[in-house]
Amino acid sequence: MILTEIATLLHCYIAKKNNTTVKQYGNIKSQGFTLIELIVVFSVMSILSAFGIASFNSYNETKVLQNAAIDVANTLNLAKSRALSQVKPNTCGANALEGYGVDMLSNKDYQLIAYCTTTHIISAGSLPDSVDFEEACSGTDHSFLFPVLEGGVVENSGCSCSPPICYPWQVKLISGSDSKLIVIDKLGRIKIQ
Numbered sequence: 090m091i092l093t094e095i096a097t098l099l100h101c102y103i104a105k106k107n108n109t110t111v112k113q114y115g116n117i118k119s120q121g122f123t124l125i126e127l128i129v130v131f132s133v134m135s136i137l138s139a140f141g142i143a144s145f146n147s148y149n150e151t152k153v154l155q156n157a158a159i160d161v162a163n164t165l166n167l168a169k170s171r172a173l174s175q176v177k178p179n180t181c182g183a184n185a186l187e188g189y190g191v192d193m194l195s196n197k198d199y200q201l202i203a204y205c206t207t208t209h210i211i212s213a214g215s216l217p218d219s220v221d222f223e224e225a226c227s228g229t230d231h232s233f234l235f236p237v238l239e240g241g242v243v244e245n246s247g248c249s250c251s252p253p254i255c256y257p258w259q260v261k262l263i264s265g266s267d268s269k270l271i272v273i274d275k276l277g278r279i280k281i282q
Contacts, residue, residue, distance in 0.1 A: 095130060150219065150264055157220045158262050158269035158281050164201050164214060165191050165233060169242070169277050171203075172235035181205035188236035193260065196221040204234065216262065223261040223268070231260065235277055242277040 168189035177186040184205035193199045199222075201211040216222070222231070234243040242258070260271040270282040 095133070151267060153217050154220055154262060154264040154267050154269055157216050157264075158271060160214060161191075161199060161216075161260065161262065162271050162279050162281050164199060164212070165271070165273065165279050168201055168233070169235045169279070172237050175237050177205075178203045178209060178211060180209040186237055188234050190232055190234040193222050193231040220262055220264045223263050233258070233273060242273055242275070 168191050172189045175186060181203060187204040190202045190204055191199055192202055197216045198213065200213045203209045203211055236243065258273045260273070262269045262271070272280045272282055
């Protein structure tokens with residue numbers, strides 16, 4: 090609709106500039122559009138489409154990163170919640186439940202684990218293709234344990250650090266130039282920044 094009006098205005102302008110008259114029958118003109126008018130209209134449409142596609146791609150990447158951060162934070166919260174409620178999975182059998190944890194196994198994979206005498210995988214997740222964990226220490230897996238009865242959280246990455254440098258712990262997700270930070274404090278509170 091708008092493009093038709095733009096083309097009609099261009100057509101009238103060109104006709105006026107060339108000192109020709111445009112025959113009209115009601116609102117419909119009897120002449121067609123010139124090649125220049127069509128080129129101008131398609132150029133404007135192409136420019137607007139390019140901006141729209143670029144904006145959509147940027148928005149989509151941001152949402153994928155945000156959803157991945159929410160999924161990881163939800164898994165950490167689930168481990169914390171299960172540890173506080175002391176829900177023991179059937180796979181532990183008669184062994185005492187020590188706590189629940191989340192292991193970041195690689196740049197993409199993470200697991201919710203129950204720690205009894207041995208470890209039992211409760212669920213596993215993976216980040217989308219465009220999102221990665223940023224390594225805290227090269228060559229080590231990152232894991233967080235939420236012990237039962239004690240509360241709080243224990244981080245185990247094999248990295249050498251001592252408080253207060255370690256607190257709060259951070260899990261950084263990166264996607265291109267964007268990043269999200271999941272912060273876990275000493276008491277086990279989890280925030281996405």
